[in-house]
Amino acid sequence: xxxxxxxxxxxxxxxxxxxxxxxxxxxxxxxxxxxxxxxxxxxxxxxxxxxxxxxxxxxxxxxxxxxxxxxxxxxxxxxxxxxxxxxxxxxxxxxxxxxxxxxxxxxxxxxxxxxxxxxxxxxxxxxxxxxxxxxxxxxxxxxxxxxxxxxxxxxxxxxxxxxxxxxxxxxxxxxxxxxxxxxxxxxxxxxxxxxxxxxxxxxxxxxxxxxxxxxxxxxxxxxxxxxxxxxxxxxxxxxxxxxxxxxxxxxxxx
Numbered sequence: 001x002x003x004x005x006x007x008x009x010x011x012x013x014x015x016x017x018x019x020x021x022x023x024x025x026x027x028x029x030x031x032x033x034x035x036x037x038x039x040x041x042x043x044x045x046x047x048x049x050x051x052x053x054x055x056x057x058x059x060x061x062x063x064x065x066x067x068x069x070x071x072x073x074x075x076x077x078x079x080x081x082x083x084x085x086x087x088x089x090x091x092x093x094x095x096x097x098x099x100x101x102x103x104x105x106x107x108x109x110x111x112x113x114x115x116x117x118x119x120x121x122x123x124x125x126x127x128x129x130x131x132x133x134x135x136x137x138x139x140x141x142x143x144x145x146x147x148x149x150x151x152x153x154x155x156x157x158x159x160x161x162x163x164x165x166x167x168x169x170x171x172x173x174x175x176x177x178x179x180x181x182x183x184x185x186x187x188x189x190x191x192x193x194x195x196x197x198x199x200x201x202x203x204x205x206x207x208x209x210x211x212x213x214x215x216x217x218x219x220x221x222x223x224x225x226x227x228x229x230x231x232x233x234x235x236x237x238x239x240x241x242x243x244x245x246x247x248x249x250x251x252x253x254x
Contacts, residue, residue, distance in 0.1 A: 001233040004029035007072050008232070009062065011035045011053060011111055012079030014043060016181060017130065020221035021076055024229040033069060035062055035079075035111075053079050053107025054099065059114035072115055073122045074232045077129045080104040081183060082146035086194025089144055097145050104149035105156065112160065116169075125169040126232040129157045130224075133177045133247050139209050142191045150175075154243065161241035170240035172231045177247025178207070178218040215248030 008025045012018040014036030022045050025032050034045035037052045047069065051061040066072050080103055084096045108129055119125035135154045138147030154173055161171035178184050184206065185199075192202025207213065224246050230236055231244065245251055 001230060001235045002029055003074065003233060006030045006074050007070060008032045008074035008076065009035060009066055009072050009115070010045070010076045010078060011062070011107070012077065013045060014038070014040045014048065016183065017179060017221045017224055018078035020225040021078055021228050024222075024225040025074065025232070028229055028233065030074060031069070033066065053111065054102040056110065058107060059110035062111050063114035063118070066115060066118060071122060072118045073125055075111070075115055075119065075125070075127045076228055076232065077108040077111065079107055080130065080150075082143040082187070084143065084145050086142045086190045088140055091194075092145055100145035101149045101152075104146055105152045108153060109156065116164065119169045120164070120167040123168045125164075127160070127169065127171040128228050128231050129153055129171070129173045130228075131157070131173045131175040131243065133175050133245060133251050135175065136251060139206075141194065141209070142187055158241050165240055170236070172236075172239060172241070173243040174224065174227050174231065175243055175245045175247070176219060176224050177245070177250040178213060179224065180218040180220050184218060213248040213250050217248065219246055219248060
């Protein structure tokens with residue numbers, strides 16, 4: 001699973017899961033560029049590019065930085081999330097929908113479009129989109145627009161995999177369930193605020209809405225980063241167009 005000599009770009013790589021992915025790729029020997037909306041005070045990545053994928057120009061900004069570093073072999077999209085209020089579909093304005101779609105779908109589309117020529121030229125490129133189990137189990141009360149965007153990302157990723165496979169570029173999706181950390185805490189707070197509950201009760205509703213987590217815990221970011229590291233390595237050379245779910249058994253399987 002060595003990535004020695006590979007050039008990697010991690011979009012959303014300056015905090016949380018993205019930072020964990022950066023660390024995983026660095027440990028495998030890759031040269032890593034982290035992309036974030038703001039530059040952190042410190043980053044272990046070799047280079048940090050400031051770009052907001054919500055903005056249409058983000059793809060060109062990232063591509064310009066990548067060309068300057070010599071190209072790209074590995075591209076991981078972690079950027080995404082939800083900032084919409086709870087309360088179901090009627091609480092979501094046009095602006096909420098536009099922002100969630102841009103953040104969770106169009107950002108990946110823009111960067112993929114800008115970097116696909118460089119990935120094709122590598123002859124053995126690998127792309128991973130970080131999705132969500134909400135593509136199949138949407139939480140209507142708190143993150144309906146986010147769930148819809150992730151469902152679109154799932155379909156887009158599969159189609160892109162089929163398009164780029166003949167060029168030697170693999171595209172896969174990693175779909176986490178609940179991730180331990182600030183993201184889950186913030187979602188629980190929004191659900192609680194919409195219903196006039198405590199944060200603890202909001203977390204309880206979040207876990208209940210997921211149908212429970214049979215494994216009994218949310219996944220730490222390092223475990224999800226390990227799956228990403230595997231998928232972009234030669235150990236997964238025959239895997240493309242796949243979705244790997246990391247959810248502790250949350251999604252029912254028939």
